[in-house]
Amino acid sequence: MQTNIEIETPTPSHDPLALFASWYSAVERSGDPHVDTMYLATATSDGLPSLRAVLYKGVSAGRIRFFTSYDGRKATELTANPRAALLFCWRAVERQVRIEGRVEKLDPAESDAYFAMRPRESQLGAIVSPQSREIAGLADLETRLAEVAVSHEGRAVPRPASWGGYGVVPDRWEMWIGRMARLHERYAYVRDGDRWRFTMLAP
Numbered sequence: 001m002q003t004n005i006e007i008e009t010p011t012p013s014h015d016p017l018a019l020f021a022s023w024y025s026a027v028e029r030s031g032d033p034h035v036d037t038m039y040l041a042t043a044t045s046d047g048l049p050s051l052r053a054v055l056y057k058g059v060s061a062g063r064i065r066f067f068t069s070y071d072g073r074k075a076t077e078l079t080a081n082p083r084a085a086l087l088f089c090w091r092a093v094e095r096q097v098r099i100e101g102r103v104e105k106l107d108p109a110e111s112d113a114y115f116a117m118r119p120r121e122s123q124l125g126a127i128v129s130p131q132s133r134e135i136a137g138l139a140d141l142e143t144r145l146a147e148v149a150v151s152h153e154g155r156a157v158p159r160p161a162s163w164g165g166y167g168v169v170p171d172r173w174e175m176w177i178g179r180m181a182r183l184h185e186r187y188a189y190v191r192d193g194d195r196w197r198f199t200m201l202a203p
């Protein structure tokens with residue numbers, strides 16, 4: 001599909017993070033309801049990969065943010081091997097962004113600030129769900145949810161220590177633009193000390 005939305009073409013003088021922000025807002029303005037769906041790949045220390053969707057939660061200090069359990073499978077893999085790959089695939093506008101880099105836990109204060117903005121149901125859910133563990137069914141979790149709703153009634157829900165944010169510090173970006181005749185455009189920005197090396201890649 002060719003689109004008529006205004007989206008900048010990557011150039012050597014672009015900062016990839018600023019370019020990403022510009023693409024993101026263009027896709028958001030185009031009305032894509034899933035603009036914030038981001039795929040996150042992690043791997044064990046032996047290099048066995050795993051992949052899942054998470055929600056993109058903006059950028060802070062140059063890091064791409066997402067929030068999750070600190071006890072689940074992705075967290076266990078990130079502790080053993082703190083590197084990740086991210087993918088945004090915006091099919092409606094034929095754009096793709098790939099990001100690779102080191103992963104850091106956000107400061108507790110940053111996770112607290114984000115947690116405080118979440119809907120109460122989600123806050124309570126973060127307390128009761130042992131993410132990625134085997135469960136017999138949802139009934140126990142629903143009972144626990146009802147219990148914590150009562151025990152926290154009338155007061156703010158504190159962020160559990162087992163839940164918070166991560167930030168990916170990019171050292172490689174790739175911006176992909178789909179073209180009709182399959183000669184798609186691919187541009188890479190690879191960190192080289194304190195600058196970015198810009199290249200074009202064959203599709």
Ligand SMILES: Cc1cc2nc3c(=O)[nH]c(=O)nc-3n(C[C@H](O)[C@H](O)[C@H](O)COP(=O)(O)O)c2cc1C
Binds near residue numbers: 055068069
């Ligand atoms: C569209 C979409 C968005 C999601 N966003 C998040 C998210 O922001 N954080 C999260 O922990 N899980 C999110 N999930 C659930 C994850 O895909 C995954 O099931 C969960 O994080 C457990 O992954 P893990 O076992 O690899 O740790 C989302 C799922 C979908 C389909």
